[in-house]
Amino acid sequence: MVLELYLDLLSQPCRAVYIFAKKNNIPFVMKSIEMLKGQQFSEEFNKVNILRKVPVLKDGEYTLEESTAILLYLTRKYNTPSHWYPPDMKKRGRVDEFLAWQQGTIRVSASKILWLKVVIPLFLSQHVPVEKLHDAAEELNAALQKLEEKFLQDKPFLVGAEVSLADLVAITELMQPLGAGLDIFEGRPKLQEWRRRVEVILGKELFLEAHGRILNSQELRNMSIDPPLKVQMKPLLLKMLK
Amino acid sequence: MALELYLDLFSQPCRAVYIFAKANGIPFVFKEVALIQGQHKTEEYGKVNPMKKVPALKDGDFTLSESNAILRYLARKFKTPDHWYPSDLQKCARVDEYLSWQHTNTRKCNSKLYTAKALLPLLLGQPAPPERLEQLMKELNEILDLLEDKFLQDRAFVAGSDISLADLLAVVDFMQPLGAGYDVFEGRPKLAAWRSRVQQAVGKELFEEAHRELFRERDWKFDRLSPEEKEQLTQNMLKYVQ
Numbered sequence: 001m002v003l004e005l006y007l008d009l010l011s012q013p014c015r016a017v018y019i020f021a022k023k024n025n026i027p028f029v030m031k032s033i034e035m036l037k038g039q040q041f042s043e044e045f046n047k048v049n050i051l052r053k054v055p056v057l058k059d060g061e062y063t064l065e066e067s068t069a070i071l072l073y074l075t076r077k078y079n080t081p082s083h084w085y086p087p088d089m090k091k092r093g094r095v096d097e098f099l100a101w102q103q104g105t106i107r108v109s110a111s112k113i114l115w116l117k118v119v120i121p122l123f124l125s126q127h128v129p130v131e132k133l134h135d136a137a138e139e140l141n142a143a144l145q146k147l148e149e150k151f152l153q154d155k156p157f158l159v160g161a162e163v164s165l166a167d168l169v170a171i172t173e174l175m176q177p178l179g180a181g182l183d184i185f186e187g188r189p190k191l192q193e194w195r196r197r198v199e200v201i202l203g204k205e206l207f208l209e210a211h212g213r214i215l216n217s218q219e220l221r222n223m224s225i226d227p228p229l230k231v232q233m234k235p236l237l238l239k240m241l242k
Numbered sequence: 243m244a245l246e247l248y249l250d251l252f253s254q255p256c257r258a259v260y261i262f263a264k265a266n267g268i269p270f271v272f273k274e275v276a277l278i279q280g281q282h283k284t285e286e287y288g289k290v291n292p293m294k295k296v297p298a299l300k301d302g303d304f305t306l307s308e309s310n311a312i313l314r315y316l317a318r319k320f321k322t323p324d325h326w327y328p329s330d331l332q333k334c335a336r337v338d339e340y341l342s343w344q345h346t347n348t349r350k351c352n353s354k355l356y357t358a359k360a361l362l363p364l365l366l367g368q369p370a371p372p373e374r375l376e377q378l379m380k381e382l383n384e385i386l387d388l389l390e391d392k393f394l395q396d397r398a399f400v401a402g403s404d405i406s407l408a409d410l411l412a413v414v415d416f417m418q419p420l421g422a423g424y425d426v427f428e429g430r431p432k433l434a435a436w437r438s439r440v441q442q443a444v445g446k447e448l449f450e451e452a453h454r455e456l457f458r459e460r461d462w463k464f465d466r467l468s469p470e471e472k473e474q475l476t477q478n479m480l481k482y483v484q
Contacts, residue, residue, distance in 0.1 A: 062332055064335050064336075064339055065339060065343075066338065066339045066342035066343055067342075068338060068341075068342040069335050069338035069339035069341075069342055070335075072334075072335065072338050073331065073334075073335040073338070076331055076334070077331055089315060089318055089319055090304050092314075092315075092318070093304075093306050093311050093312075093314070093315040094306075094311075096308065096310060096311035096314050096315070097306055097307055097308045097310075097311035099310075099342075100308035100309075100310040100311055100341075100342075100345060101293070101307070101308055103342065103345050103346055104345060104346055108346075146292070146293070149292070150292050150293070242484075
């Protein structure tokens with residue numbers, strides 16, 4: 001039975017899983033779940049994942065969530081090239097460290113920017129106070145500085161001379177604000193160079209394919225949201241605004 | 243050169259690292275970093291961990307932060323028994339899944355609970371108003387439901403019949419509110435039973451030793467604040483726990 005991956009390519013962790021599977025020629029069936037259409041709330045998806053989140057991997061009877069867990073599972077099951085999760089204990093530790101750290105920092109602020117600038121206006125038909133956006137951008141800035149100073153430094157990739165899961169996850173995160181029209185690579189030549197290197201390794205075509213929706217900020221801003229979904233999401237979105 | 247572990251046992255992830263190292267006879271030098279005294283904010287500590295957080299590991303010139311990374315590093319370097327981080331693909335993924343999920347879910351909730359039950363009453367001179375804690379209690383219940391229904395189900399431990407890194411991180415986290423006299427597992431016999439199993443597997447003496455700091459009387463020095471500072475702190479905490 002073929003592997004199933006439940007993904008919404010608007011989500012950073014989903015893109016990382018998608019790119020990784022495709023890049024390593026891992027056969028899978030793509031199950032598209034569009035969060036902005038409320039598809040994660042369907043009865044059917046609930047049977048797959050009671051957390052109602054994406055990405056989700058389904059391997060026969062076995063289901064798995066959390067992109068870090070999924071990525072590690074795929075590296076092991078499909079014996080992907082060792083640079084993705086280096087056998088050297090210290091490099092591997094660095095990858096683990098980055099994957100854990102980014103969850104509470106980059107992931108949070110990169111997501112916030114898209115929610116504040118695009119999703120909340122779409123759902124609540126109101127603009128978010130400028131200070132909120134400013135705060136989120138500042139938070140992301142601080143995280144990016146740490147990314148450059150502690151992780152990247154003068155290396156070609158985050159943990160050394162070769163690309164790893166850390167770079168893959170990082171790049172999908174850094175692309176997220178672009179969906180809100182915010183190019184965080186502007187004014188950051190070091191990150192620009194790193195991005196270029198990562199894109200080359202992943203393959204430009206695959207990279208653009210995975211990022212098609214997030215890069216189309218025009219289309220995103222003009223999406224029409226189902227009224228019942230607006231009602232359903234309102235409390236959660238209002239909480240984000242507090 | 244001996245391994246150094248930079249810890250404050252008041253912090254949940256530090257306890258997990260401490261218990262893991264001790265339970266496995268891993269030799270290390272305990273480097274205390276007293277959070278309450280702001281020792282994590284010093285420039286000196288910044289050289290060990292630029293993120294200025296605990297726990298941190300120093301192995302010769304190699305430094306590592308993030309408990310998820312430290313625990314895996316120790317498991318690999320010291321070749322601890324397989325059940326801690328199983329070689330079985332699916333069991334290992336269950337551990338990875340929990341380690342990833344807990345980072346941004348249980349940790350925050352339990353820390354908020356501690357604040358609500360231990361710190362706010364000190365500042366207010368009375369328990370925090372229940373309406374203010376309503377959302378937090380709801381969040382807690384959702385997390386406990388997930389712990390029971392998704393991560394444990396009918397297994398003895400998260401990954402199966404044996405304790406793993408997942409159970410260790412989970413158990414220390416849910417001990418935090420107990421430091422404020424609040425048992426989150428009250429009325430949840432399944433979870434209370436799991437907690438007992440984990441304590442047994444780790445060793446009751448070691449478990450108690452690791453939690454001594456949490457239960458120690460702490461001088462938060464709130465009386466040294468000016469009335470304005472005290473009010474500001476109270477408001478910040480009330481906002482934090484919502």
